[in-house]
Amino acid sequence: MELLKAEKLSMIFGGLRAVDNVSFQIDEGEIVGLIGPNGAGKTTFFNLLTGIYVPSAGEITFQQQVGEEKSRKELKINGMKPYQVTAAGIARTFQNIRLFKDMTVLDNVLIGMHSKTSTGLWQAILPLNMKEEQESKDRARSLLDFVGLLSKEKELSKNLAYGEQRRLEIARALAANPRLLLLDEPAAGMNAIETRELINLITEIRKTDKTVLLIEHDMKLVMGISERVMVLDYGKKIAEGTPQEVQKNEKVIKAYLGEGA
Numbered sequence: 001m002e003l004l005k006a007e008k009l010s011m012i013f014g015g016l017r018a019v020d021n022v023s024f025q026i027d028e029g030e031i032v033g034l035i036g037p038n039g040a041g042k043t044t045f046f047n048l049l050t051g052i053y054v055p056s057a058g059e060i061t062f063q064q065q066v067g068e069e070k071s072r073k074e075l076k077i078n079g080m081k082p083y084q085v086t087a088a089g090i091a092r093t094f095q096n097i098r099l100f101k102d103m104t105v106l107d108n109v110l111i112g113m114h115s116k117t118s119t120g121l122w123q124a125i126l127p128l129n130m131k132e133e134q135e136s137k138d139r140a141r142s143l144l145d146f147v148g149l150l151s152k153e154k155e156l157s158k159n160l161a162y163g164e165q166r167r168l169e170i171a172r173a174l175a176a177n178p179r180l181l182l183l184d185e186p187a188a189g190m191n192a193i194e195t196r197e198l199i200n201l202i203t204e205i206r207k208t209d210k211t212v213l214l215i216e217h218d219m220k221l222v223m224g225i226s227e228r229v230m231v232l233d234y235g236k237k238i239a240e241g242t243p244q245e246v247q248k249n250e251k252v253i254k255a256y257l258g259e260g261a
């Protein structure tokens with residue numbers, strides 16, 4: 001079932017078409033990889049889906065879940081503010097880790113929980129009533145447990161190892177309880193062990209009913225974990241298909257993977 005659809009999406013900076021007429025759909029429960037050379041427009045595409053940029057052309061729709069009965073409402077994402085997009089059910093991590101470095105690991109997750117409102121930071125810092133505060137902390141701790149960081153809850157996030165900071169970013173994004181999780185180069189800078197742990201984590205996230213779209217340059221990871229892969233080059237979609245199809249695609253080999261792939 002369709003979760004998010006982008007139709008003929010473009011983003012133009014000056015004369016540069018960073019995203020050029022890209023149509024894309026992701027269904028509920030899928031893990032989809034987004035690949036392409038440096039500067040292909042991958043992060044810009046994420047920025048369009050998350051309200052950081054308003055598209056120069058095209059439309060993005062998201063099937064928001066409303067109420068307890070899980071009924072759906074089609075929502076137009078264009079023009080929404082990033083916090084409204086998060087509240088609608090799309091959360092993300094960033095290529096350059098964006099944690100509050102002088103705050104504890106636990107507080108970083110608590111902030112993610114309250115980022116659904118424009119006053120999110122203040123709500124996270126100001127005291128809630130005791131019961132709410134305890135419930136929030138319990139949920140934040142269970143997310144830390146999920147990403148394997150519970151034992152580090154009191155540490156300052158800047159003191160975590162690089163791979164741990166990346167996992168904390170994922171916990172912070174999950175705190176918003178998204179239906180669609182966007183991961184921007186989650187394995188960047190990770191060693192082989194950290195990458196293996198990350199693959200396990202993404203597999204576990206998928207089991208929790210979430211849909212995942214990830215940008216990644218680690219081909220082993222992205223081809224191993226994705227059911228479908230979309231390839232961008234100079235802002236244009238040059239291929240889309242299963243990892244096997246994409247790896248055999250002449251255009252993709254020429255633009256990105258190279259002959260030795």
Ligand SMILES: Nc1ncnc2c1ncn2[C@@H]1O[C@H](COP(=O)(O)OP(=O)(O)OP(=O)(O)O)[C@@H](O)[C@H]1O
Nearest residue numbers: 013016018036037038039040041042043044045095
């Ligand atoms: N705010 C901006 N203003 C002007 N140009 C931009 C802006 N953001 C991105 N670009 C340009 O748009 C193009 C696409 O950039 P983008 O960061 O989306 O690529 P990418 O595929 O994510 O690259 P990488 O793999 O290196 O992260 C690049 O040429 C980049 O310089």
